[in-house]
Amino acid sequence: xxHTLLAFLLLLAAALPARAQDAFxxxxxxxxxxxxxxxxxxxxxxxxxxPRAIPVLRALADGRLLKLADNxxxxxxxxxxxxxxxxxxxxxxxxxVLRINNRVxxxxxxxxxxxxxxxxxxxERLAAAEAVFRSRSADNVxxxxxxxxxETVPRIRDRMAIALAASRLLASDPAAKLLGVEALGASSSPxxxxxxxxxxxxxxxxxxxxxxxxxxxxxxxxxRRAAETFFQGLSLGSxxxxxxxxxxxxxxxxxxxxxxxxxxxxxxxxxxxIVQEACRGIPWLLPWSLPLSxxxxxxxxxxxxxxxxxGLIRHLYGRPLETLLMxxxxxxxxxQTVRLVFGAQNREVLxxxxxxxxxxxxxxxxxxxxxLWILAFSLVVLALTxxxxxxxxxxxxxxxxxQKRAIAAxxxxxxxxxxxxxxxxxxxxxxxxxxxLSQIDNVSPNLGTGYIIDSFLVVVxxxxxxxxxxxxxxFGLGLVNKILExxxxxxxxxxxxxxxxxxFIQRRPRGLFAQKGRAAEA
Amino acid sequence: MNHRMPITRRAALAxxxxxxxxxxxxxxxxxxxPIRVGVLHSLSGTMAISETAxxxxxxxxxxxxxxxxxxLGRRLEAVVVDPASNWPLFAEKARELLAVxxxxxxxxxxxSVSRKSVLPVFEELNGLLFYPVQYEGEEESxxxxxxxxxxxxxxxxxxxxxxxADGGSARRIALxxxxxxxxxxxxxxxxxxxxxxxxxESDIMEEYTPFGHSDWQGIVSRVKRFAGExxxxxxxxxxxxxxxxxxxxxxxxxxxxxxxxxxxxxxxxEEELAGIDTRPxxxxxxxxxxxxxxxSPANTAFKTMWQAYIRNPRRVTNDPMEATLVGFQMxxxxxxxxxxxxxxxxxxxxxxxxxxxxxxxxxxMHRNHHLSKPVMIGEVQADGQFNIVWRTPGPIVAENWSxxxxxxxxxxxx
Numbered sequence: 001x002x003h004t005l006l007a008f009l010l011l012l013a014a015a016l017p018a019r020a021q022d023a024f025x026x027x028x029x030x031x032x033x034x035x036x037x038x039x040x041x042x043x044x045x046x047x048x049x050x051p052r053a054i055p056v057l058r059a060l061a062d063g064r065l066l067k068l069a070d071n072x073x074x075x076x077x078x079x080x081x082x083x084x085x086x087x088x089x090x091x092x093x094x095x096x097v098l099r100i101n102n103r104v105x106x107x108x109x110x111x112x113x114x115x116x117x118x119x120x121x122x123x124e125r126l127a128a129a130e131a132v133f134r135s136r137s138a139d140n141v142x143x144x145x146x147x148x149x150x151e152t153v154p155r156i157r158d159r160m161a162i163a164l165a166a167s168r169l170l171a172s173d174p175a176a177k178l179l180g181v182e183a184l185g186a187s188s189s190p191x192x193x194x195x196x197x198x199x200x201x202x203x204x205x206x207x208x209x210x211x212x213x214x215x216x217x218x219x220x221x222x223x224r225r226a227a228e229t230f231f232q233g234l235s236l237g238s239x240x241x242x243x244x245x246x247x248x249x250x251x252x253x254x255x256x257x258x259x260x261x262x263x264x265x266x267x268x269x270x271x272x273x274i275v276q277e278a279c280r281g282i283p284w285l286l287p288w289s290l291p292l293s294x295x296x297x298x299x300x301x302x303x304x305x306x307x308x309x310x311g312l313i314r315h316l317y318g319r320p321l322e323t324l325l326m327x328x329x330x331x332x333x334x335x336q337t338v339r340l341v342f343g344a345q346n347r348e349v350l351x352x353x354x355x356x357x358x359x360x361x362x363x364x365x366x367x368x369x370x371x372l373w374i375l376a377f378s379l380v381v382l383a384l385t386x387x388x389x390x391x392x393x394x395x396x397x398x399x400x401x402x403q404k405r406a407i408a409a410x411x412x413x414x415x416x417x418x419x420x421x422x423x424x425x426x427x428x429x430x431x432x433x434x435x436x437l438s439q440i441d442n443v444s445p446n447l448g449t450g451y452i453i454d455s456f457l458v459v460v461x462x463x464x465x466x467x468x469x470x471x472x473x474x475f476g477l478g479l480v481n482k483i484l485e486x487x488x489x490x491x492x493x494x495x496x497x498x499x500x501x502x503x504f505i506q507r508r509p510r511g512l513f514a515q516k517g518r519a520a521e522a
Numbered sequence: 523m524n525h526r527m528p529i530t531r532r533a534a535l536a537x538x539x540x541x542x543x544x545x546x547x548x549x550x551x552x553x554x555x556p557i558r559v560g561v562l563h564s565l566s567g568t569m570a571i572s573e574t575a576x577x578x579x580x581x582x583x584x585x586x587x588x589x590x591x592x593x594l595g596r597r598l599e600a601v602v603v604d605p606a607s608n609w610p611l612f613a614e615k616a617r618e619l620l621a622v623x624x625x626x627x628x629x630x631x632x633x634s635v636s637r638k639s640v641l642p643v644f645e646e647l648n649g650l651l652f653y654p655v656q657y658e659g660e661e662e663s664x665x666x667x668x669x670x671x672x673x674x675x676x677x678x679x680x681x682x683x684x685x686x687a688d689g690g691s692a693r694r695i696a697l698x699x700x701x702x703x704x705x706x707x708x709x710x711x712x713x714x715x716x717x718x719x720x721x722x723e724s725d726i727m728e729e730y731t732p733f734g735h736s737d738w739q740g741i742v743s744r745v746k747r748f749a750g751e752x753x754x755x756x757x758x759x760x761x762x763x764x765x766x767x768x769x770x771x772x773x774x775x776x777x778x779x780x781x782x783x784x785x786x787x788x789x790x791x792e793e794e795l796a797g798i799d800t801r802p803x804x805x806x807x808x809x810x811x812x813x814x815x816x817x818s819p820a821n822t823a824f825k826t827m828w829q830a831y832i833r834n835p836r837r838v839t840n841d842p843m844e845a846t847l848v849g850f851q852m853x854x855x856x857x858x859x860x861x862x863x864x865x866x867x868x869x870x871x872x873x874x875x876x877x878x879x880x881x882x883x884x885x886x887m888h889r890n891h892h893l894s895k896p897v898m899i900g901e902v903q904a905d906g907q908f909n910i911v912w913r914t915p916g917p918i919v920a921e922n923w924s925x926x927x928x929x930x931x932x933x934x935x936x
Contacts, residue, residue, distance in 0.1 A: 035688060035911070063904070101901060101911040102805050103688050106781045134782065190750040197752025225747075232739045239737070339566060346571055346764055350799070351771075358777050368739060368775040440771075441736040442764045446567060450734060485740045490731045491701050 024050045028084065031060060032067045032098060039107040046111025047139070054115050056084055061108045066095035073098075110135025117147040117160075126156045133163035136195065138170040162187055166195045169203075177206060185213025188220035188364060227365045229482055235371040237478025238378035239440070241471060242433035243451040244458035245378075245385060248470040249426030250305075252459055253389075253402050256313055256423065257324045260331035261455060262448025264427045267304060268297035268434020269443045270338060273347045287352055290435070297431035304334075305427025309420045331448070339445040349438040374436045381432055386467055388425070398422050461501050463511030472512055477501070556599040557592070557863055559584055560619040562630025562640070562651075567607025568734040568763040572842070573632045575793050576654060577602060579843045580629045582831040583850040593857050601625055607733075607763075609639045616640040620647040626863035627652065627853055629846055633762060634658060634704035641666065650865045652853060654845035656788060656810070658707035659922040660930075665865070667872060668892045669849035670842065671811050672920035673711050677758075679897040680786045680809035681712055683912055684756040685719065689807075689899075690784050692756035694725040696745045698769075701730035705760035708788070712758065714926035725753065735765045738772035746776065749783050757785035766790050767798055773806075780805025786899070791840035795906045803902045810841035811881055811895040813908040818882035825880075838906070844880050845893075851877045852887055883917050892920030 023044070030041025042060070045053040059065040059075040066074050066081065073084040074095065083090050100108070113131025116124045125147075132140050144164040151157045161183060168180030181199075184192040196214050200207060243265060250258045272293040279289040308330060316323045355370040389395035400408040401418045409415050434447070441447060454477075462473025477497060484493040508514070561580045563573035584598045592598055601623045605612040612631065619625045620643065627650045631637040634657050644651050644665040656671035683689040695716060699705025709728055716726055727748050729741055749755035761769055766787070773785070786807040792814045795803075814825065821839075824847060829835050856871035857863055872887050879885045885893045894917035900908025923930040 099909050099911075101688060101909075102690055102780050102784055102807075105805055106690070109781055190747065194750040194752050197750075200752065228743060229740075232743070235739065236737055345574060346767065348798070356802075357775055366743075366776070368772070370775060371739065440768060442571075442734075442767050444568075444570075444764065446734070450736070482740055486744060489729060490735065490737075490741065494732075 023048055024052055025085065028056070028073060029071070031056070031065065031073060032071060035101050035104055038098075038100060038104045042104060042107040042111050046107070046114045049115065051115075054112070057108055057112050057115070060098060060100060061105065061112070063097055063099070065098045067098055068095055106135065110137070114140065114143060117143060118150070122153050122156060125151070125153075126159060129156055129159035129163050133159065133166055133191070136163070136166040136170060138167060138172070140164075140167045141171055141176070162189065162192055166192070169195065169199045174205070177203060178209060181206060181209050181213050185216045188217060188224070190217075190221060193217045193221070224363060224365055227363070229486075230479070231365065231367050231371075233479030233482035234475060235375055235478070236482055237475035238371075238375040239437070240454055240458050240478055241474035242374070242378045242381065242436050243430075244455040244462075244470055244474055245382060245467075246426045246428070246430030246433065247455045247459050248462075248467055249385070249429060250423055251456070252465045252467075252470070253398065254419065254422055254426070255320075255464075256317075257320055257327065258313075258426075259324055259328040259452065260308070260334060261327075261427075261430055262450075262452035263331045263334040264301040264305060264430035264448070265434040265437060265451055266338065266445065266448040267301050267334065268431030269349070269438040269441075269447050270342065270347070270434075271297040271300045271431065272435045272438045273342075273349050273443055276349055290352055290355075290439075293435045293438075294432055297435045298428040299431075301431025301434070302424040302428030305430075306420050306424035308427075309423035313423065314416065314419060335445045335448075342445070346442040346444045349443050351439055355439060370439050374439065377436055381429065382467070382471060385429060389467070394418075394421060394425075457498075457501055460505060461511055463513035466511070466513035469511055469513030476512075554596045556597040557594075557627075557857070558623060558625040559598055559600050560623065560625035560628035560630065561600055561602045562605060562612065562615055562619060562628050563632065564607040564636075565602075565604040568765070569607040569632055569636075571764045571767075571794060572762075572789070575840070575843055576629070576632070576846050578832060579828070579846045580850065582828065583847060585831070586827065587850075587854060593854055594861065594863075605636065609633075609635050612636040612639045613643050616643040616649070616651075617647070620644070620649045626650070626865075627868075629654065629849065631655070632842070633702065634707075635702045637661075637666070638703060648865050650853075650868060652846070652849035654842045654849055656841070658704045658711070659920075659924050660707060660927065662891055662922055664869065664891070666891060667849060667852075667887065668920070668922070669845040669852075671895055671897070672892055672922045673708060673924050673926075674921040675811060675895045675897055675918055676788055676809050677708050677712055678715055679914065680788070680807070680899060681715065681758060683807075683809075683899050684758070684784065684786055688912065690754055690756060692754050692784070693721065694727075694748065694751065694753040694755040695721065696727040696729070696748055696755065696757045697760070698729050698731075698741065698745070698757060699760035700733055700735070700762045700765060702733070702762075704762070705730065708760050709758075711924045711926045714928075718926070731761070731765065733763055733765065736768045738769050739776075742769075742772045742776050742778065745783065746778065755783050757783060759785055759787040760789060761787070762789045766794055770798055770803055770806075774799075774802030780807075780901075791842070792838035792906065792908070793840045793843075795902065796838055798906075800902050800906045801904050804904055806902045807899055807911075808902070808908060809897065809899050810908075811897060812841045812844040812879070813898055813900045813910055814839045815900070815907050815910060816880065816882055816898075818880060820878050821880035821882065823880075839880075848877050848879050848885055848893070885917060888919060890920065890922055892922050893917075894919045 027041045027044040030037045042057065045057060055075060064076045066076055068074060074081045074090050075084060081090050109131045113128040113135060116128035119125050144160055144167060148157065148160045148164060151160055165180040165183035168176040171177060184196055193214055196210050200210055247261050250256050275293040275296050276289040279285040312326055313323060316326060351370060355373055357369050358366045359369050359372060361367055389398065397413050397418045400413060401415050405415055458473045458477060459470055462469030481493050481497050484496050488496060561577050563577045564570050565574055565577060581600055584600045587593060587598050601619060603615040603619060605615045619628055629652045631640060631653050632655050637653055641663055645663060649665055651666045652669055653666055654669050656676045659672045684692040697709045697712060699709060713726055745757060784807060786809055788809060790808050791810060825839055828839050829837055852872060852875040855875050856868050860867040860871040873889050875887045876884050881896055883896050885895060887893055896917045897914045898910050899912040900910050903909050
């Protein structure tokens, strides 16, 4: 490590003209000027290849570069401040933070990229290659050539090669340009495509080659875009699945039209918020607050569900209209209670770091982390639900009671208890859905209202009483929605989906997976 | 049938909520009848994220005015109602304020659709409404004073900035908005403006989403694709309400940096950012006529007063709050000058009222019922505040009838 660092410094020093030392000092005052002067000074520092520039530029980018009253610059690091020129510790009194705008930020990215291309840290080199690609300039060609010759990590080599090709496109040498076009055309990155399109106007002489390169990228991108849309459809489907799964149990299995289902989802989201706030006091627990919320939300929502079933719904079995109105009213009361306790304002539920950002799947298909986790989570919840119904004693009793209540009772099953447990189970799943939704939607008292219609749609579309139907219905509706969205816009796509679902239900009132036999008549 | 459910449910909820949340301040020492100040802001529903702070601002101003002895020796009394982000309910609540509570003035509304909903009520009953939010223009009711920005005081300067060297020289613009009158009209004006600047139709993208939209992945990746056509691209957002939170989260997750695709928002201020982690958003822009970070004596006083009133030293101020404050001060001055709360007399007295606003400028109410305002562009900082990167040298007069809408060609200006 020490050796590489030494070699790195020596390399820079060797590249350093004697005047550069003074040029570094001369460029500094510009950093404290207006945005124009700042951008210019950053460009000059980036061209110097002086290692002292790196901490200064980084500090400027992070808002840690301060100006003292006597116009000298200092870098703040935590509580300590050091002078840019002497490196000596200084007092931070009377300082002013140097602010930047996007133009300076763009210049900073380019300058830092140039300076860090030969950094010993692979992560920095990768970021530098990306930055140099974005701030492409013909001046970077020799720099990138040298860096590429030394680079050993394949991933960084790829990025550098693309950056080099993009920079060559701006060079004056036609042979170099063609080399650049060829290299960019061989990639499958949308950014490379954008660079090529940008170069069209300036290079009419090599237009056919550019067009060919763009077409080549387009062919590769078409597959990727389809995959992207497919993933977005799956992601929307997973959200629908989570929201509808609890309903598939309470409505599908028990036949209770529970209009307060959305409110159980909302209670789950608020439980997530409470668990997060409770974990705040214990720092090591905070990253685990989301996983901890899952059982907590299940218990809270299940308890509310059991209470509602025992207290109200059981008196109304066989009277669907009254059940509908009553659960609707309970839903409003839950909503208003939450509003009174937590206020009408949205509550902030933090995303843990492992749920932020984009993950690149093979073939460069970008998926956002939070959506990926929710997709996986929804499938796990579905699997557990199926397992609970198929393989447990409780599931067996539940199916028995659903199929023929009287016979189940005569076999010694306490049907009332099974009803309560089933309803609590369905409500608990709704609570779990709330944990996932807190990551992608606003945690507000209205959270559930937005999902209740979609949930009923999914359950009815898939076929009442069929978990497989719920699965297919959720992903089917999600995919159709996302495939239509680019053509019709978000508002119209939803309208089309609803119309299609209406026509479908007209044709097949029992949904995709219609129940057959005795259960169908029940 | 399921479809109609949320509306009826919201309406029912709202009236229930309003019954609970109507803490009108009872006068304790007034001899003369109090002056009644109506507050018509959504305290629940999708707009509560933005409007709740405005209710508190009005209540703060009422309290401060009472501490100064009221107006004309009369106490002020606030009447708060909750229209619950439900547009027809706004009209009902406006009628209730004017006909039942007999308020002398009303401060209220955020979305244009709510203002359009109450406008006929205020005109019919000759009420007085102060509307504190930037909007699309194309309106000039004698019963409304517009203390927010018209398009030429916000949208057009913001797009000009995006197209300037400092703003990134954008040549391709994605117009994203919530699906209602304000974004649609603003984008119509902006489209005409962009075309007049030589931007071809093919370089403008327009997308609308419903209120409270949460699934932004498709739209954000389409914007990314739109940006990959070899021209510098920028986003102009007229997204309103809490849909902004998942929108910005998606921008962050998909790695859209302000250096590559800057976005400028017209309805996102300090209050909306309070609910999100702004670190991935540093450099994205908002255009307003006031930012909390403005350095002026009036602003320091405003911030101190607000944080003391709300008993939270970390609560933020924002542009519509400032517009509410300016409107309230002007109204108080106009009532004092007219010597009565009679709507017609106050209206006449309003013209030419001046207030030293927290934005650091002296604002004047013109006969077109709009204020002259300075325009500022701020960049989001990691702490949720805005760093002002551009501002007009002075206040500009509102063009509420935009010259970029062809139907306005024959209209009188000013």
